[in-house]
Every structure is written in C-alpha cells, then in structure tokens.
Amino acid sequence: MAASAEEQQGFHPLDEVSLVSYIKATPALAAPLGGRLDAPLTIKEVGDGNLNFVYIVLSDSGGSLVVKQALPYIRCVGDSWPMTRERAYFEASALQKHRALCPDHVPEVYHFDRAMSLIGMRYIEPPHIILRKGLIAGVEYPLLADHMSDYMAKTLFFTSLLYNSTTDHKKGVAQYCDNVEMCRLTEQVVFSDPYMLAKYNRCTSPFLDNDAAAVREDAELKLEIAELKSMFIERAQALLHGDLHTGSIMVTTDSTQVIDPEFAFYGPMGYDIGAFLGNLILAYFSQDGHADQANDRQSYKKWILKTIEDSWNLFQKKFVELWNKHKDVNGEAYLPAIYNSSELLSLAQKKYVKSLFHDSLGFGSAKMIRRIVGIAHVEDFESIEDPSKRASCERRALNCAKAILKGRRQFESIEHKSVRDEEDV
Amino acid sequence: MAASAEEQQGFHPLDEVSLVSYIKATPALAAPLGGRLDAPLTIKEVGDGNLNFVYIVLSDSGGSLVVKQALPYIRCVGDSWPMTRERAYFEASALQKHRALCPDHVPEVYHFDRAMSLIGMRYIEPPHIILRKGLIAGVEYPLLADHMSDYMAKTLFFTSLLYNSTTDHKKGVAQYCDNVEMCRLTEQVVFSDPYMLAKYNRCTSPFLDNDAAAVREDAELKLEIAELKSMFIERAQALLHGDLHTGSIMVTTDSTQVIDPEFAFYGPMGYDIGAFLGNLILAYFSQDGHADQANDRQSYKKWILKTIEDSWNLFQKKFVELWNKHKDVNGEAYLPAIYNSSELLSLAQKKYVKSLFHDSLGFGSAKMIRRIVGIAHVEDFESIEDPSKRASCERRALNCAKAILKGRRQFESIEHKSVRDEEDV
Ligand SMILES: Nc1ncnc2c1ncn2[C@@H]1O[C@H](COP(=O)(O)OP(=O)(O)O)[C@@H](O)[C@H]1O
Ligand SMILES: Nc1ncnc2c1ncn2[C@@H]1O[C@H](COP(=O)(O)OP(=O)(O)O)[C@@H](O)[C@H]1O
Ligand SMILES: [Mg+2]
Ligand SMILES: [Mg+2]
Ligand SMILES: [Mg+2]
Ligand SMILES: [Mg+2]
Ligand SMILES: [Mg+2]
Numbered sequence: 001m002a003a004s005a006e007e008q009q010g011f012h013p014l015d016e017v018s019l020v021s022y023i024k025a026t027p028a029l030a031a032p033l034g035g036r037l038d039a040p041l042t043i044k045e046v047g048d049g050n051l052n053f054v055y056i057v058l059s060d061s062g063g064s065l066v067v068k069q070a071l072p073y074i075r076c077v078g079d080s081w082p083m084t085r086e087r088a089y090f091e092a093s094a095l096q097k098h099r100a101l102c103p104d105h106v107p108e109v110y111h112f113d114r115a116m117s118l119i120g121m122r123y124i125e126p127p128h129i130i131l132r133k134g135l136i137a138g139v140e141y142p143l144l145a146d147h148m149s150d151y152m153a154k155t156l157f158f159t160s161l162l163y164n165s166t167t168d169h170k171k172g173v174a175q176y177c178d179n180v181e182m183c184r185l186t187e188q189v190v191f192s193d194p195y196m197l198a199k200y201n202r203c204t205s206p207f208l209d210n211d212a213a214a215v216r217e218d219a220e221l222k223l224e225i226a227e228l229k230s231m232f233i234e235r236a237q238a239l240l241h242g243d244l245h246t247g248s249i250m251v252t253t254d255s256t257q258v259i260d261p262e263f264a265f266y267g268p269m270g271y272d273i274g275a276f277l278g279n280l281i282l283a284y285f286s287q288d289g290h291a292d293q294a295n296d297r298q299s300y301k302k303w304i305l306k307t308i309e310d311s312w313n314l315f316q317k318k319f320v321e322l323w324n325k326h327k328d329v330n331g332e333a334y335l336p337a338i339y340n341s342s343e344l345l346s347l348a349q350k351k352y353v354k355s356l357f358h359d360s361l362g363f364g365s366a367k368m369i370r371r372i373v374g375i376a377h378v379e380d381f382e383s384i385e386d387p388s389k390r391a392s393c394e395r396r397a398l399n400c401a402k403a404i405l406k407g408r409r410q411f412e413s414i415e416h417k418s419v420r421d422e423e424d425v
Numbered sequence: 426m427a428a429s430a431e432e433q434q435g436f437h438p439l440d441e442v443s444l445v446s447y448i449k450a451t452p453a454l455a456a457p458l459g460g461r462l463d464a465p466l467t468i469k470e471v472g473d474g475n476l477n478f479v480y481i482v483l484s485d486s487g488g489s490l491v492v493k494q495a496l497p498y499i500r501c502v503g504d505s506w507p508m509t510r511e512r513a514y515f516e517a518s519a520l521q522k523h524r525a526l527c528p529d530h531v532p533e534v535y536h537f538d539r540a541m542s543l544i545g546m547r548y549i550e551p552p553h554i555i556l557r558k559g560l561i562a563g564v565e566y567p568l569l570a571d572h573m574s575d576y577m578a579k580t581l582f583f584t585s586l587l588y589n590s591t592t593d594h595k596k597g598v599a600q601y602c603d604n605v606e607m608c609r610l611t612e613q614v615v616f617s618d619p620y621m622l623a624k625y626n627r628c629t630s631p632f633l634d635n636d637a638a639a640v641r642e643d644a645e646l647k648l649e650i651a652e653l654k655s656m657f658i659e660r661a662q663a664l665l666h667g668d669l670h671t672g673s674i675m676v677t678t679d680s681t682q683v684i685d686p687e688f689a690f691y692g693p694m695g696y697d698i699g700a701f702l703g704n705l706i707l708a709y710f711s712q713d714g715h716a717d718q719a720n721d722r723q724s725y726k727k728w729i730l731k732t733i734e735d736s737w738n739l740f741q742k743k744f745v746e747l748w749n750k751h752k753d754v755n756g757e758a759y760l761p762a763i764y765n766s767s768e769l770l771s772l773a774q775k776k777y778v779k780s781l782f783h784d785s786l787g788f789g790s791a792k793m794i795r796r797i798v799g800i801a802h803v804e805d806f807e808s809i810e811d812p813s814k815r816a817s818c819e820r821r822a823l824n825c826a827k828a829i830l831k832g833r834r835q836f837e838s839i840e841h842k843s844v845r846d847e848e849d850v
Contacts, residue, residue, distance in 0.1 A: 173598070177595040187757065196765075197762065222769065233758070234661050235661075338617060338620045351651075
C-alpha cells in the first residue's frame with residue numbers, strides 16, 4: 001500500500017502502544033522520565049474529548065510527562081471537520097514563550113516534534129484538576145485571582161508594543177499569522193454561528209429556543225459583535241493564549257497552571273482577559289443549578305464574584321506596574337521623551353487600561369453567549385441535570401452577557417452591578 | 426578589492442550612464458521602449474530629493490519608461506540614515522496589487538529587480554505634474570475628488586476583510602510585516618518626533634517656536650497621538666499606500682495617477698484617507714501665502730474645500746457601494762446570514778464608516794502637525810518666502826489640526842465647520 005501524504009511527511013497518529021516505542025526512541029524524554037528510557041511505562045489517554053489526544057506517561061523509575069498529539073481533524077467532531085496539525089507548533093511556541101515570561105504558571109515543554117505534531121511537557125500532577133471542575137465542585141482557590149492576574153499581566157504586557165520594538169513585534173505577528181485556521185475556527189464559533197442559524201448551534205431546548213432566536217434577531221448585539229470580530233482579526237496587540245477559559249487552567253489551592261494555547265495568535269488583549277472573566281461569570285450563574293440541601297452555594301457565589309473583581313483589579317495593577325518598571329526599555333508605543341511626567345504617563349495608562357477593560361467586557365460577553373447558544377457548551381451548565389433549572393441559569397447568564405456587551409462602555413469599574421443585577425431578576 | 430556585501434548580493438547603484446547598460450541587458454524593458462533596445466536613449470534623473478533615485482528614460486524609437494532605484498539609505502538625509510532597499514520590493518508589490526484593483530489610477534510596473542531594488546514602470550508623461558505643485562500653482566482639478574475617492578475606495582475595500590477571507594488577509598499581513606523599517610520611519614517622524622525635542626524637528630522660527638513647544642506640552646494631544654500610533658502599528662485593516670500625500674499623486678485635469686507606495690503595509694484605512702485629506706487641508710491654509718494682486722486665491726480656496734468634502738463623501742458612497750455589491754462574496758467580517766436585512770447591513774455600514782471617518786480625521790491631523798513642527802515640511806508652505814506670512818499660514822493649519830485631532834469624535838460629517846472656523850480666527 002502506498003504511504004499516505006501524512007506518512008510521507010513523517011506523521012502517524014499514536015496510541016497507548018505505539019507511544020511507548022516513540023518515547024523509547026526519543027532521548028529528550030529521558031530526563032523527565034527519571035533519567036532513563038528503559039523502565040516500564042504506564043500510559044493513559046486523558047484528552048477529554050476536545051481537539052487533541054493527551055497521554056499521561058508514568059515511568060516505574062518515578063518520572064512522568066504528558067504527551068499531546070494533534071490529529072488532522074477536530075477530535076470531538078471527527079474527521080468531517082479537518083483542522084491543521086500545525087496548531088501543535090503554535091501551542092509549543094506559545095507555551096515556550098509564555099513560560100519564559102511567567103514560569104510559575106506555565107508548564108515546561110520538554111520536547112516538540114513538528115512532523116508528528118507532538119508536544120512532550122510537564123505532567124501537571126494531582127491534586128491539580130481542571131479549574132472548571134473545581135468551580136463546579138464548589139472549591140475555593142484563594143490564590144487564583146493573584147495567579148491569573150500575574151499570568152495575564154506578564155504574558156500580555158511582555159508581548160505588546162509597551163515592551164517590544166515594532167520590529168520584534170511584527171516578527172511575532174508574521175509568525176503567528178500562519179495559525180489562521182485556528183483563528184477562523186474562533187471567528188466561526190464565537191463571532192458568527194451564535195448570531196445566525198448554523199448547523200452545530202444548540203441550546204437547552206425548548207426552554208431557550210426563544211432566547212436563542214432573540215440573539216439572532218438582536219440588531220444592537222449584532223452591531224457590537226461585528227466590531228469585536230473585526231478587532232479580533234485585525235488588531236495585533238499582544239501574543240494571546242487564544243483559548244483562556246476555565247478548562248485551560250489546572251489548579252490546586254496553591255498552584256495555577258495554564259495549558260492548551262493552540263489558538264495562540266497576536267490579537268486584542270481583551271480577548272484573553274474576557275475569556276477568563278467570562279467563564280468565571282458562567283461558573284457564577286451555574287451555581288444555583290448545583291445548590292443542594294447541604295450547600296446553597298451562596299457563599300461560593302460571593303467568592304466567585306470576588307475572584308472576578310480581584311482578577312481584573314489585580315491585573316490592571318500589575319500591568320501598570322510592569323509598564324512603569326519597563327517604561328525606559330524597548331517599547332516604542334509610549335516614549336519617555338513624550339510621556340515625560342508621571343502625571344501624563346498615568347493619564348495615558350488610565351486611558352489604555354479603560355479601553356482594555358471595555359474590550360475585555362465585550363469579548364467576555366461574546367464568550368458567554370456562544371457557550372449558551374453556540375456549538376460548544378460548558379460543563380458548568382451541562383452538568384445541571386434538570387433542563388428547566390439549567391435553562392434558567394443559562395438565561396440569566398445570557399441576559400447578563402447581552403447587557404454587558406451592549407453597555408460596557410459605561411462601565412467604570414469591575415464592581416459595576418451588572419452581574420449582581422441580573423441575579424436579582 | 427573585495428566585493429562589498431551589497432555587490433555580492435547583486436546590487437549596485439546606477440547612474441545615468443550605467444542605467445543605459447542595465448536597460449540594454451533587460452529584455453522586459455524593450456516593449457515600453459518602442460519594441461527595441463538598440464535605439465539611443467535619453468536619461469534624466471528627476472528624483473526630487475526625497476528617498477530614492479528616479480530616472481526618466483526616453484528612447485529615440487518613441488517609447489519611454491521610468492526607472493526607480495532604492496539605495497540603502499534615505500536620499501535626502503544621506504547615508505547617515507540607512508534604510509532597507511527592500512522598500513522597493515514592497516513598492517513594486519503594492520503598485521501591482523493596487524493596479525490590479527484600480528488600473529485607471531496606478532501606473533503599470535514593467536519590471537522589478539529585487540537584487541537591484543529597481544522598478545521599471547510607466548512614464549507618467551507631461552502634462553502630468555505632482556499634485557502638490559498644481560495646488561501651489563492654483564490649478565483646479567475637477568476630477569480629483571472623483572478619481573481619488575475611486576482609488577481609495579477600491580484599494581482599501583478590496584484588501585480588507587470586507588472582501589477577503591481571513592486566510593488571504595493574514596497572508597498579506599504576514600508578507601507586509603517585513604516592511605517594518607518603513608513603518609518605523611513613519612512612527613518616528615509622524616507619531617513621535619513632533620511631540621518631543623528631536624534632532625531633526627524644525628519650524629518657521631522664531632515665529633512658531635512657542636507653537637511647537639505647545640505641541641510638545643499638550644497632554645490631551647499626546648494622549649490622542651498615542652492612540653493613533655498604536656492603531657497604526659497594531660491594526661491590519663487593509664493594504665495601505667502608506668504615504669498618500671499630494672506629492673505621491675500625479676495629475677492633469679483628466680488623469681490622476683498614484684505613485685510611490687514604498688511605505689505600503691497592512692494598517693488602518695484612515696491613515697491613507699487622512700494623508701490625502703490632511704494634505705489638502707495644508708494646501709488650503711497655504712493659499713493666503715500664495716495670494717497676490719492678480720489672484721487672491723479666494724475662489725481656489727473654495728475649490729479645495731469642496732474637493733476635501735467631495736473626496737470624503739464620494740469615498741464613503743463608493744466604499745459602501747462596493748460593500749453592497751460584494752457582500753455575498755468572500756468577506757467574512759459581515760456574513761449575509763447574520764446581517765440579513767438591508768436595514769441591519771446599512772446600520773453596520775454607517776457604524777463602520779463613521780468610525781473610519783473619525784480615524785481619518787485623526788490621522789489626517791497627525792499628518793498636518795508633523796509637516797509644520799517635524800522633520801519633513803511641505804512645499805505648499807516652504808514656497809512662501811516671507812517667513813512671517815508663512816508662519817501665520819502654518820499656525821492656522823496647526824490650530825485646525827489640533828482642534829480636529831481633539832474633537833474628531835464629535836464630527837458627524839465632513840461639512841463640519843472646523844476648517845472654515847479656523848479660517849475666521
Ligand atoms: N500537562 C498536563 N498535565 C496534566 N494533565 C494535562 C496536561 N495537559 C492536558 N492535560 C489533561 O488533558 C486534558 C486535555 O488537554 P488540553 O490541552 O486541554 O487538550 P485539548 O486541546 O484537546 O482541549 C486537560 O483537560 C487535562 O485534563
Ligand atoms: N512613473 C513616473 N512617471 C513620471 N514621473 C515620476 C514617476 N515616478 C516618479 N516620478 C517623479 O519622480 C519624483 C520622485 O518619485 P517618488 O516615487 O515620489 O520617489 P521618492 O520615493 O523618492 O519620493 C516624483 O515626484 C515625480 O516627479
Ligand atoms: Mg470560552
Ligand atoms: Mg483544552
Ligand atoms: Mg485545545
Ligand atoms: Mg515620493
Ligand atoms: Mg517615496
């Protein structure tokens with residue numbers, strides 16, 4: 001049989017068995033596996049059904065690692081939805097770049113094999129779990145806002161024009177332009193499909209049928225989403241994670257690790273910030289669906305609200321601190337000779353941060369809306385079994401998102417009462 | 426003697442003599458030179474001292490062409506200001522692309538030699554002159570607004586996301602990211618130097634010394650310019666000409682030809698539109714300096730004002746017409762399934778165009794300011810011999826620019842009275 005085009009390019013999909021041979025033949029993987037490749041390995045596939053295959057590899061010698069492989073299609077849809085394997089290259093590049101900027105919150109990449117679309121990286125060991133699951137279980141993470149504000153401030157500031165020369169910036173922009181297939185996937189599922197009749201859209205039917213139809217018929221909403229969609233494609237403000245929802249974050253009460261930046265590209269900072277905040281707001285509105293006799297979730301809801309507020313407030317504080325600290329380095333956007341008094345610089349920073357805040361609220365709302373009436377829903381709501389109860393949580397989240405998207409330019413601070421308001425409805 | 430690095434790359438600077446041998450050895454140049462390369466040639470260098478060398482080549486056999494060569498520095502400053510020769514590649518690429526979109530107003534490229542940084546193109550024959558010179562002479566061009574609105578609408582619309590898929594768009598963006606040296610030159614001379622003490626800044630001294638200092642101390646202005654500078658670098662909205670002032674346009678009363686897009690890159694559309702409109706406003710304010718007994722220039726000023734207004738109004742009309750005509754093609758920014766009524770699409774277009782209008786006013790003002798207090802001045806003012814008269818014209822232009830830059834978001838239409846107001850001061 002003739003070799004397929006993929007095989008000719010040196011690619012073959014792995015499974016638990018063939019991965020063993022791959023590992024044994026890859027010296028770069030010896031170190032994390034306890035220094036030797038000859039000890040027996042235990043391998044388990046844990047990719048939770050999204051885009052890729054993820055294997056946890058444990059060696060009898062005590063070492064461990066995770067292997068992630070991209071196949072030329074979207075796992076959860078199947079090979080009817082092809083998707084470039086090059087996403088693995090951008091994921092590896094972004095992990096390495098973001099880890100250099102924020103080592104505390106990004107796992108180490110041990111090995112990258114472009115032909116095989118394969119990344120070997122740190123196994124983020126138990127008790128780490130996916131943040132979304134922790135939020136559903138009602139676990140408080142006292143350091144989450146601190147850690148995530150750190151991650152966002154560093155990755156965004158240090159890959160923006162506030163820190164880099166235009167020359168370096170445009171080099172990065174050009175490199176990540178090639179991750180366009182992933183950008184187009186986002187465009188479709190976040191900025192387009194929810195606002196039209198689309199094959200893969202779904203909602204908690206029949207309860208939300210009218211709400212979904214209302215989204216498709218809301219002219220004001222559609223005008224706002226058009227602006228955000230253009231900004232998403234056109235504005236190369238920083239190297240984004242590109243998929244920073246609560247399913248891309250692994251946590252313990254002490255540790256926060258950001259994974260899965262395969263959608264990385266140069267885009268508007270507010271898209272990352274909004275993804276994180278928007279998914280926290282979704283978690284917030286899902287809590288009533290998880291309340292039971294033992295736990296009414298009221299105090300947990302307060303913790304989520306506080307985490308949302310702290311995340312933004314700490315982010316802006318840290319972001320401006322980085323700006324002040326590095327204002328005399330390479331960044332060409334605000335030259336010290338022009339912004340030559342602390343008063344003027346501070347005005348410039350306030351203007352910048354305010355506009356970033358409004359972008360974040362816009363993108364955050366868009367991310368919320370698409371999780372309720374688009375293709376990919378979130379476990380926060382999906383795990384609420386009673387559909388009428390689920391629908392009522394979703395509706396409040398949807399209404400909140402719509403109100404924020406339309407009214408965000410009036411928001412002066414994250415303590416704005418929109419989320420709380422919707423709650424009183 | 427060892428060959429220089431440049432020679433090794435196949436580059437050598439030409440002059441009137443060596444250009445003859447170059448042409449004789451280049452079959453692609455035979456056709457425009459009347460079909461033969463053996464007829465005697467007359468060659469004249471006409472580069473008007475800006476960045477590059479431009480030769481007009483006339484053949485005894487009746488043909489003609491223009492040869493433009495980029496040297497590895499800025500001609501008007503000298504080799505103390507190095508500048509990549511690759512600008513010729515981007516100029517040739519943009520000329521070809523824009524000519525494909527708007528053949529009536531862009532000259533044909535016959536030949537491009539990347540190693541030599543050399544473009545062979547149509548000789549835009551007399552009586553064509555540079556528009557700026559026509560404006561100084563007080564010549565009316567009845568078709569100018571129609572032609573330039575055509576050029577801007579077509580080049581901008583057809584290289585934007587309103588017409589192209591994101592995939593094609595990002596390919597273009599990545600390609601032109603490499604023209605970053607030219608972008609940085611703009612950043613410096615347009616968005617930075619005028620707002621700080623900079624080596625090459627100059628103004629009509631001592632008359633405008635205080636005005637120039639006031640620009641450097643105007644916090645509101647500096648906040649506005651920061652926003653425009655970031656947008657200039659970050660926002661890849663369309664393939665711009667990048668230097669669309671009245672010195673990049675050659676005209677007769679019947680014909681309008683746009684040359685010199687060596688600063689081409691994917692940037693905000695308003696930068697091109699603003700360059701054109703801003704330079705017309707400069708021409709307007711310079712007229713009093715050219716008035717004499719024979720001609721008080723009052724009716725010419727009215728014509729310039731009308732041309733400014735017509736240019737914008739025709740541009741927006743044509744741009745929206747192109748949008749309507751091509752709304753069902755490849756553009757992904759406004760899917761017909763979402764913007765699914767002519768009423769909604771029209772709202773979206775109004776919003777888009779309004780924001781483009783404000784961008785254009787912002788960039789146009791920035792281009793005006795830099796011509797009065799920055800490094801590169803315009804002949805419109807420079808040719809006014811009496812410095813106090815020149816300074817008074819420049820001051821009114823500067824004040825007008827500052828007012829527009831700060832107040833542009835309140836402008837509902839180009840008929841806004843700002844330019845006229847400043848006139849009454
Ligand atoms: N480095 C890691 N350490 C531990 N578990 C991981 C690691 N990377 C991924 N996982 C697990 O695999 C799942 C899927 O990984 P992810 O990178 O999100 O893949 P996908 O791109 O398919 O969404 C995660 O939800 C997490 O449970
Ligand atoms: N195709 C052409 N036909 C006729 N004259 C031209 C042509 N191109 C340039 N010129 C003349 O040469 C001058 C300089 O050309 P330009 O392309 O603006 O060079 P630069 O990049 O140095 O500004 C123009 O002002 C114009 O007078
Ligand atoms: Mg999300
Ligand atoms: Mg994932
Ligand atoms: Mg993923
Ligand atoms: Mg020129
Ligand atoms: Mg030029």
